[in-house]
Amino acid sequence: MADVKPKKILVVDDESDVSALVAYSLKAKGFEVAVVNDPNASIGTARTFLPDLVILDVMMPDLNGIQICRMLRADPKLKKVPVIFLTAKAEENDRVQGLETGADDYICKPFSTKELVLRVQTILRRLSEGAPEEPKRLQVGEIVVDTERHEVQIHGQPVELTATEFNLLKLLMERRGRVQTREHLLLNVWNYETEIETRTVDTHVRRLREKLGTEADWIETIRGVGYRMAEKRAQEA
Known part of the structure; x- marks a missing residue:
């Protein structure tokens, strides 16, 4: 039940x-x-x-x-x-x-x-909301996300994220290589269908990057559009 x-x-x-x-x-x-x-x-x-x-x-x-x-x-x-x-x-x-x-x-x-x-x-x-079919473990570089335990590690060390930051990181990692517009992120992370300040997205991405430390450059800014989790780091491309 x-x-x-x-x-x-x-x-x-x-x-x-x-x-x-x-x-x-x-x-x-x-x-x-x-x-x-x-x-x-x-x-x-x-x-x-x-x-x-x-x-x-x-x-x-x-x-x-x-x-x-x-x-x-x-x-x-x-x-x-x-x-x-x-x-x-x-x-x-x-x-x-x-x-x-x-x-x-x-x-x-x-x-x-x-x-x-x-x-x-x-x-x-x-x-x-749960999605049983989704992978329980996502990894990009040294960023490891355990979706079941709702935990994030960088270089094997735990990193504390808010619920919104976790969902934002998870979405970018799941859709790695694909550009996510600010509007798309507002809808899929915040579930907002109405127009609100897209600055909300930018603020959360900046906070998330700060917490990712040396792995922050995996999140690319696509000027005028949104963000993307890179396929390769800039120095490897």
Whole structure:
């Protein structure tokens, strides 16, 4: 029998009216929701609640969302939990900073609860979907991806990637040698069919390259189009 346990969502926002609205919308779709209005209690609650996804405000007193996201990414039990920033900080630099911190998505206030729920469902579906026929181990150069264990190694050493970074790397490796447009990546990694900032793709690719270190040059930029996992490294071509 399939596991029917509801997915758990942690909502952290110092505005109680906003968190109540988000919680109501998510509970109506069958999610189990925990709400934290005091940012100082967010990490403790996350460690006991063990959410499947966190919705996080950015501008909060004492401890802001960027700091909380970094703390989540540093916690062994929480580092792979997807994070959606929900914030009034709508400037491009703010969005980029949020994504660079390790967030998987960024939604600006005022927001549509319907869109928020769809984004939550999209991220969780992407993580839960399995493809039994796909190879469990992918390798390009010294990059080794274990799709079953959701692990990445570079030169035999483990590398920590967010869920989005992992899916981006996996897709590029599976389609090695083929150019992936930014729009195609948005659809297949983020599951976004609507037009959003393609800067999202560029930011994640840059973060991924930084984590790949000496193997970063396997990911080629196709100017004006997108990205490709190279067939051969530049020095070997």
